Amino acid sequence: MNSSTSNQEMSDNEMLKTLKTAIASSKRSLYEDGILLIIWGASFTFGFLLNYYKSTHLVVYWERNIIDILNILAAILLIGFTIYYIFLRKPKLHTYTAISTRYVWLGIIIAHNLNVIVTKSLLQEVDFSLLHPLQMVLIGFALFVTGGIYRYKLLSISGGVMWIAAVLCARVELADQYLIRAIANFVCFVIPGVLMYLKSKKAAHV
Numbered sequence: 745m746n747s748s749t750s751n752q753e754m755s756d757n758e759m760l761k762t763l764k765t766a767i768a769s770s771k772r773s774l775y776e777d778g779i780l781l782i783i784w785g786a787s788f789t790f791g792f793l794l795n796y797y798k799s800t801h802l803v804v805y806w807e808r809n810i811i812d813i814l815n816i817l818a819a820i821l822l823i824g825f826t827i828y829y830i831f832l833r834k835p836k837l838h839t840y841t842a843i844s845t846r847y848v849w850l851g852i853i854i855a856h857n858l859n860v861i862v863t864k865s866l867l868q869e870v871d872f873s874l875l876h877p878l879q880m881v882l883i884g885f886a887l888f889v890t891g892g893i894y895r896y897k898l899l900s901i902s903g904g905v906m907w908i909a910a911v912l913c914a915r916v917e918l919a920d921q922y923l924i925r926a927i928a929n930f931v932c933f934v935i936p937g938v939l940m941y942l943k944s945k946k947a948a949h950v
Contacts, residue, residue: 778940785933
């Protein structure tokens with residue numbers, strides 16, 4: 745009887761240990777995605793700062809061309825790295841968290857492009873001073889929901905900060921919107937991304 749109880753306790757302890765290991769591994773995998781936030785946030789921050797500079801200074805044609813080329817190259821590299829990181833480098837995750845997060849951001853990308861189509865149809869032109877605040881509202885929503893899915897409050901707070909930035913953008917000219925977006929992207933993407941990535945490294949040594 746005592747032997748049976750002891751074996752049962754050992755089995756329960758092993759199961760609990762395995763469960764804790766699985767949870768820790770899952771959290772570490774989620775926090776590692778902070779590298780994507782860092783790269784996307786840093787790239788967008790730099791890109792919007794370049795656009796702010798281009799909009800507020802008299803630049804010659806070759807400077808304008810260099811800025812445009814840098815933005816295009818950054819977009820290509822970002823998309824390529826993201827595809828590599830999610831689908832090639834990491835094992836395919838079929839967890840509810842991973843799938844839900846991908847659907848959220850995919851939906852935001854589709855919604856943004858639909859906004860472009862709808863506003864162009866109604867206004868007969870693409871009004872970027874209107875699209876920037878709308879896009880920021882969508883990004884804030886994605887950050888807020890992702891924070892809830894990940895159980896990471898800082899991301900949800902970042903979503904709120906992005907909403908505030910969207911309201912500010914709606915009150916200023918396009919050039920100033922670039923500056924606000926640059927600051928918002930750094931605060932809402934880069935900072936949480938760095939903290940998440942540091943958490944992943946800390947979890948790896950636990």
